[in-house]
Amino acid sequence: MRQTRRFVLVSIGCVSGLPLMLAAGFGFCTDTRVDGTAAKLRALVADAPAACALGRSYRARFPEEEKQAVLTGLLCSSLGLGVRGIAAQDTDALLSRLDSRVREDFSCGDTVQVNGWVLARTEARLCALCK
């Protein structure tokens, strides 16, 4: 079953999320909280080895996003959730958010080519989180 078409042109998602992450204050989080959030995001991925392979290529292309804290922060802000928000969501709710975020990325052309795949920025970052 394909999900209903819910896509909104959110210009904020079209630009790199780095400044947003800082604005969200993610930089001040503790390592444990980052680890927990990253793990929860990683759990959205079904085929970890495949995602890892893509993630490696993504990180090589964007070394400024190499760090887990940076990637986690970028993902949180593009999903429109803080650390607590992520923690509060169940997997289905997170997947649904991810789905709409990914569609928004595609919609506004915020895509990146990784190993030939044209991926939404957000899903590419999710791959990059899988090490």
Added chain:
Amino acid sequence: MFVDARTLPQRFVIDADVCIIGAGAAGITLARDLSSGNRKIALFESGNFDFDADTQKLYAGEVVQQAYIPLDRDRLRYLGGSTNHWQGSCRPFDALDLADWPFGPEVLEPYYSRARDVCQLGPDSFDPADWSTAEARPLELGQGSRLKSGVFQYSPPTRFGTVYRNDLATAAGVTVYLNANLVQIDSNESASVVTGVEIACLNGKRGRARAKNYILAAGGIENARLLLNADRVQKAGLGNAFDLVGRNFMDHPFVPAVATIFADDASPEMRFYDQHVVRSRIVEGYFCASDEVRRREKLPPFAIGIRSANAGIDAGVGNIKLPAVLRNLLSDSLDRKVAYYLPRILDRLETPVTWLYNKMWRKPPGRFVTVYSCGPDPDPQSRVTLIDDVDALGMRMCRLAWRLPADFEQSMHRAHELLAQELGRSGIGRLRIESSSATGYDPMQNLGNGSHHMGTTRMHNDPHRGVVDADCRIHGISNLFIAGSAVFPSYACDDPTLTIVALALRLSDHLKSSIS
């Protein structure tokens, strides 16, 4: 009436009102339409009713630069011309496609309407929505989308030599001379009027034809070759005062398996962009850039089609209960397609993002490949010239140097990126662009040509920029016309034959009024 020119007396002379060279889609359409009790039409066809190897060899030539199907294999030289093996894909040019033409779509529209009948097409509509069904429907692209959908309709495909043979046999005032090759065009001393043409047969018979008007309808490469060979008065060739004859040659580059798409196997949206049958008609959707994106990004007009990669190529068509006759006609192209796709698909099934797909849509994705074609801008260096070697009738052969724009691959990738974004936005699937660096397979290895020979005698009101004027008359020559895709000043990504037929009907109307 048909006459075998080999049976005519040596040094025969034929007089007519209109002399047409070549009985392919253009020549046959002209002869049928010009037919009337009070006009004498002589149609000279190089071949016979069927294929003959010696006649076919007259098409031999040299290919340099970009790889191209050998010239004596691409085209066919007998009654019906290359329509004896065309695939029948048709679509009219739209306003943007005709932007560089001396007239707009409103001028062509009435002729397109008649051309559809000649090509045995279905209802007038080329609007994808009109061909949408529950099983195969165009992707909903929404306002502001960077892509739009189009649709090709398939002719049965009409074999002009077979379908219209009876018409030609009985058409009032029409005589078709078979095995009759034009080998020279004579003109007055200022090369402003054609005074006659020389006709030769492979059995040694030669003669002349004289007419008020002459039309070259020998195909997009051969028309240029005939003009360049007609060098008795103008050394550079007839109609070639500004060195334009043979230049701006273009074909539609065709690249199979540029990208792999992972999407729902049963998706009606995926089915729409492959050949399928709607109300007993074969149609095929394609993606192209929206007018806005085409202008803004300066992309060439392109068309991306989609083929199933799971069950071998044309599985879709095979699954449909086609009327037997249509199935036979379709099988024309099957070998070529299987050869293109199968070997390349089977060994590249690793699926790095199936995880995402599975996770979100919870069912395994199907695999598809894209096919890409485009109509690049005219390039004067892409051209047909003559070489010194001659054919069995003493005519200089031609050399084809087909050249593609330097940014061809880049545009192809950009087009696929746009498609990937639409597929992702709509939740249909994901797309991977193949390349030797990313996936170990370079689609450019399989770049082919669409066998659409265009542009060598392009149309322009200014004789410095075009060989023929808006009436398809060669600039500076009062009674010599060109029919066929050689006159296209730009190429769109639409197959040419429907437009060739429409232009032939328009030329016929022009001649009827000027003769009367």
